[in-house]
Amino acid sequence: MILLYFAAVRQALGKGEEKRALPQDVRTVRELIAHLANLGPAYASVFGDPTHLKTAVNQTYASLDTSVVENDEVAFFPPVTGG
Numbered sequence: 001m002i003l004l005y006f007a008a009v010r011q012a013l014g015k016g017e018e019k020r021a022l023p024q025d026v027r028t029v030r031e032l033i034a035h036l037a038n039l040g041p042a043y044a045s046v047f048g049d050p051t052h053l054k055t056a057v058n059q060t061y062a063s064l065d066t067s068v069v070e071n072d073e074v075a076f077f078p079p080v081t082g083g
Contacts, residue, residue: 006077030064
């Protein structure tokens with residue numbers, strides 16, 4: 001799985017992209033976020049509250065209940081505000 005990080009998510013993690021194997025028990029965006037939140041303090045700060053993230057799976061906006069599979073590209077970014 002390719003994970004892409006943008007804006008504040010990228011800054012907090014210190015990287016814009018990484019490849020990870022999808023754990024067998026992870027089937028949705030919500031479960032992926034919970035898994036990532038357990039990878040260490042930086043990940044916990046970013047993924048601890050999924051309501052503060054927007055997600056896209058294979059370049060399509062996704063909900064927390066969207067399914068994920070091993071070869072997906074999943075992007076995480078903060079909500080965008082306009083002025």
